[in-house]
Amino acid sequence: MRFVAVYRVRSDAASIEARARAIAIEQSIEAPLEAVRDDYVRSEIVGEPGDIREIAPRLYEVEIGLAAATVGADAGQLLNMLYGNSSLQTDVELADFRLPDEMLARFPGPGQGLAGLRARVGAGTRALSCVAIKPQGLPSAGLAALVEAFARGGVDFIKDDHGLADQAYSPFAERVPACAAAARRAADRTGSLARYVPSLSGHYGAMRDQIAIAREAGLDAVMVAPMIAGLSTCQALAADNRDLAFFAHPTMGGAARIAAPALLRLFRLVGGDVGIFPNYGGRFGYSRETCLALARGLRAPWGGLKDATPTPAGGMTTARVGEMLEFYGPDTMLLIGGALLAAPTDQLTAQTAAFARAVAGGSP
Amino acid sequence: MRFVAVYRVRSDAASIEARARAIAIEQSIEAPLEAVRDDYVRSEIVGEPGDIREIAPRLYEVEIGLAAATVGADAGQLLNMLYGNSSLQTDVELADFRLPDEMLARFPGPGQGLAGLRARVGAGTRALSCVAIKPQGLPSAGLAALVEAFARGGVDFIKDDHGLADQAYSPFAERVPACAAAARRAADRTGSLARYVPSLSGHYGAMRDQIAIAREAGLDAVMVAPMIAGLSTCQALAADNRDLAFFAHPTMGGAARIAAPALLRLFRLVGGDVGIFPNYGGRFGYSRETCLALARGLRAPWGGLKDATPTPAGGMTTARVGEMLEFYGPDTMLLIGGALLAAPTDQLTAQTAAFARAVAGGSP
Numbered sequence: 001m002r003f004v005a006v007y008r009v010r011s012d013a014a015s016i017e018a019r020a021r022a023i024a025i026e027q028s029i030e031a032p033l034e035a036v037r038d039d040y041v042r043s044e045i046v047g048e049p050g051d052i053r054e055i056a057p058r059l060y061e062v063e064i065g066l067a068a069a070t071v072g073a074d075a076g077q078l079l080n081m082l083y084g085n086s087s088l089q090t091d092v093e094l095a096d097f098r099l100p101d102e103m104l105a106r107f108p109g110p111g112q113g114l115a116g117l118r119a120r121v122g123a124g125t126r127a128l129s130c131v132a133i134k135p136q137g138l139p140s141a142g143l144a145a146l147v148e149a150f151a152r153g154g155v156d157f158i159k160d161d162h163g164l165a166d167q168a169y170s171p172f173a174e175r176v177p178a179c180a181a182a183a184r185r186a187a188d189r190t191g192s193l194a195r196y197v198p199s200l201s202g203h204y205g206a207m208r209d210q211i212a213i214a215r216e217a218g219l220d221a222v223m224v225a226p227m228i229a230g231l232s233t234c235q236a237l238a239a240d241n242r243d244l245a246f247f248a249h250p251t252m253g254g255a256a257r258i259a260a261p262a263l264l265r266l267f268r269l270v271g272g273d274v275g276i277f278p279n280y281g282g283r284f285g286y287s288r289e290t291c292l293a294l295a296r297g298l299r300a301p302w303g304g305l306k307d308a309t310p311t312p313a314g315g316m317t318t319a320r321v322g323e324m325l326e327f328y329g330p331d332t333m334l335l336i337g338g339a340l341l342a343a344p345t346d347q348l349t350a351q352t353a354a355f356a357r358a359v360a361g362g363s364p
Numbered sequence: 365m366r367f368v369a370v371y372r373v374r375s376d377a378a379s380i381e382a383r384a385r386a387i388a389i390e391q392s393i394e395a396p397l398e399a400v401r402d403d404y405v406r407s408e409i410v411g412e413p414g415d416i417r418e419i420a421p422r423l424y425e426v427e428i429g430l431a432a433a434t435v436g437a438d439a440g441q442l443l444n445m446l447y448g449n450s451s452l453q454t455d456v457e458l459a460d461f462r463l464p465d466e467m468l469a470r471f472p473g474p475g476q477g478l479a480g481l482r483a484r485v486g487a488g489t490r491a492l493s494c495v496a497i498k499p500q501g502l503p504s505a506g507l508a509a510l511v512e513a514f515a516r517g518g519v520d521f522i523k524d525d526h527g528l529a530d531q532a533y534s535p536f537a538e539r540v541p542a543c544a545a546a547a548r549r550a551a552d553r554t555g556s557l558a559r560y561v562p563s564l565s566g567h568y569g570a571m572r573d574q575i576a577i578a579r580e581a582g583l584d585a586v587m588v589a590p591m592i593a594g595l596s597t598c599q600a601l602a603a604d605n606r607d608l609a610f611f612a613h614p615t616m617g618g619a620a621r622i623a624a625p626a627l628l629r630l631f632r633l634v635g636g637d638v639g640i641f642p643n644y645g646g647r648f649g650y651s652r653e654t655c656l657a658l659a660r661g662l663r664a665p666w667g668g669l670k671d672a673t674p675t676p677a678g679g680m681t682t683a684r685v686g687e688m689l690e691f692y693g694p695d696t697m698l699l700i701g702g703a704l705l706a707a708p709t710d711q712l713t714a715q716t717a718a719f720a721r722a723v724a725g726g727s728p
Contacts, residue, residue, distance in 0.1 A: 030499070032705070035499070038499075067501070069501070070500060072531050080616065083616065084527075091649075135393030137402065163445070167433060168436065202441075203599075231592070233594060250452060251444055251449055251452075278452055338399055
C-alpha cells in the first residue's frame with residue numbers, strides 16, 4: 001500500500017526526472033539503490049516517482065508514491081516521510097499529500113466536527129464567532145475580566161492568545177479556572193455559555209496535566225500548536241480525549257515550504273476540530289486562492305474523518321465580517337483578535353456583541 | 365530581562381523601521397499597541413526593536429528584544445516566541461538568537477559534551493566516527509547484521525537511519541535489543557564496544573517507553589528529531605536522562621526559514637550532544653560558511669552548557685575524510701551513510717575499518 005506526496009520542485013526540463021528519482025530515494029531509503037539488496041525493500045519500500053507536471057516555467061509538480069508501512073500509525077513519522085530530509089533542500093516544497101482510506105483510518109481526525117461545535121453553542125447552521133484574549137503579560141484576573149466582557153457580548157468561543165503558555169504572570173493552573181469561572185458568570189446573565197479555550201504548551205505529559213486542569217474547570221475545548229508540540233503529541237491527545245474540541249494554531253507553520261492547505265489538512269488529520277489560519281488581506285501572505293483551497297481541504301469528505309472548521313484570523317474587523325461570510329460561507333468560524341481589544345474597556349462587551357451579531361447573520 | 369531574536373528581513377530602506385516595529389509586536393503581544401493599557405505589559409512585555417543593519421541590498425538584519433518572562437523554561441515556547449507567527453510571513457527569516465545566562469540556565473544542554481562522548485569510546489582527542497544502518501524495510505535481523513559488520517570495523521557510533529521508527533518490519537522493541545546484542549558480539553572480538561544509537565519516535569510518553577527499552581538493552585545513547593518531536597519533548601527527555609547521549613537529527617528543519625546555525629544551537633539548548641547537519645558539497649544546500657558557523661555555534665562556550673559535537677553528514681565518503689578533518693578539525697564526528705552500504709556485503713567490515721581508521725587519523 002502506497003500513499004502519495006506531491007512536491008513542487010524548481011528545476012529545468014532536462015533534470016526534473018532525475019530530481020524526482022532523487023527525491024523518491026531521499027524520502028524513502030536514503031541510500032544508493034545499489035545498496036538495496038533486499039527484494040521486499042526494493043519493491044515495496046523504495047519511493048516511486050509518478051506524475052510530473054510543469055505548472056510554471058521551471059516549476060514542476062512531482063508525485064512520489066511512498067510505502068504506508070514506513071509510517072505505521074504515527075503522525076510525526078508521516079511528516080518525517082512526507083518532507084523530513086527534503087525540507088532541508090531549497091528547491092523542494094511539500095505541495096500536497098494523499099492517503100489511502102486504510103491508512104487514514106489510523107488517525108483520529110476531529111472529534112466533534114463543525115456540527116459538534118455548533119451543537120455545543122446552539123448555533124444552528126450559522127457561522128461561529130471566536131475572540132482571543134491578550135496581550136500576554138496581563139495577570140490571570142485581567143485575562144479573566146476580558147473573558148467576562150467578551151462572553152457577555154455573546155461570542156461563541158474565547159481562546160487564549162497563542163503566546164499564552166504557563167508563564168509566571170498568568171500560570172495555567174491559575175488562569176484557566178479563573179477564565180472558566182468568568183465565562184460561567186457571564187452565562188448566568190446571558191443564558192448561554194461562551195466556550196473558553198485555553199492554550200496547551202510543553203510536552204505530551206505536561207499537556208495531559210493541563211487537560212486535567214481544563215476538565216476540572218468544566219471546559220470542553222483546548223488549543224494546540226501542532227508544529228511546536230509535534231504532530232505525534234497532538235494525535236495522542238486527540239485520540240485520548242475524543243470529547244474535547246481541539247483548536248489547531250498554525251504558529252511555526254513556516255511559509256513557502258509546506259503549502260498551507262496541506263499543512264492544515266495535517267492538523268485535521270491529528271484531530272484539529274478548528275483549523276486557524278492567516279486570512280487573506282491581513283498581515284500574512286496567504287492569497288484568496290490559498291485560503292479557499294485550504295477551507296475546501298478542511299471541509300471535504302476525507303475517509304471517515306469528521307470535518308474541521310476553517311477559521312480565518314489576522315486583521316479581522318467587524319466591518320469585514322460580511323465580506324468574510326460571503327467568501328467562506330457559513331461553515332466557518334471567524335476569529336477576531338487585536339481589533340476588538342483596541343476598543344475602550346467599557347465598550348468591549350458592546351463591540352463584541354456587534355461582532356457576534358454580524359457573524360450570526362445580523363448587521364454590525 | 366530580555367533575550368534577543370535576530371531576523372533577516374527583505375524590505376526597502378523606507379519601510380524597514382516600521383517593519384521591525386511590526387515584527388516586535390507580532391512576536392510579543394500580537395495586538396495593536398493602543399490595546400495595551402497595562403504598564404507592566406507596555407514596559408516589560410512588548411518587543412523592543414534594536415539594531416537594524418543592511419547586510420545586502422534590500423536585506424536587513426533586525427534585532428528584537430523579547431521578554432524572558434514570556435518563555436519561562438519551556439523550549440517549545442521559546443521557539444514560539446522567537447519565530448511562531450513570523451514564520452508564516454514570507455519576508456522574515458530567523459537568523460540568530462541570544463539568551464542571557466540566567467535564562468540559558470533553565471535549559472539542560474548536552475549531558476555529555478564532546479569530552480563525555482570521547483571518554484565512552486576511548487577516543488582520546490581524535491575525531492569520532494559514526495555510521496547509519498539502513499535501508500528501512502529490512503527486518504530487525506538484517507539491521508542487526510549491519511550493526512555487527514560495522515562494529516567489527518571499529519567505528520565509534522552506529523545510529524539508526526532517521527527513517528527507522530516503530531514500523532512493523534522492525535519494531536523498536538525487537539530491533540533495539542537485537543542491534544544492541546550485535547554490537548556486544550562484535551565487541552567480544554574487537555575489545556571495544558561500538559555504541560548503537562536507536563532513533564526515538566512518537567510523543568513524549570512513547571519516547572520514554574522507548575528509552576526504557578534502550579536502557580534495558582544496555583544502551584547509553586539515543587537519537588531524536590527535535591523539529592518533529594517538538595523541542596519541549598526533547599528538553600524533557602534530556603533533563604530526565606542526564607546519563608544518556610542525545611543525537612539530534614535535523615529532519616524537518618526546513619531550509620531558508622531558520623538559519624542553520626541557529627537551528628543547531630536550539631538542538632544544543634534542549635540537550636543534543638551530537639548535532640547532525642547536512643555537510644557542504646553533499647546533496648543539501650548548506651555552504652562552507654554555514655557549516656563553519658554552525659560548528660562554531662555548537663562548540664563555543666555558552667553559559668554553563670556543555671558543547672555539542674558537530675556531525676556533518678550527507679554525501680560523506682572515506683575519500684573525503686581527510687578534507688573534512690582539515691575543514692572541521694578533530695572536535696568533530698564524521699557520519700557516513702549510504703556510501704558504505706553500497707559496498708558488497710562481504711566487504712562491509714573492511715570498508716568500515718578503512719573509514720574508522722581514516723577518521724582516527726590513519727590513512728584510508
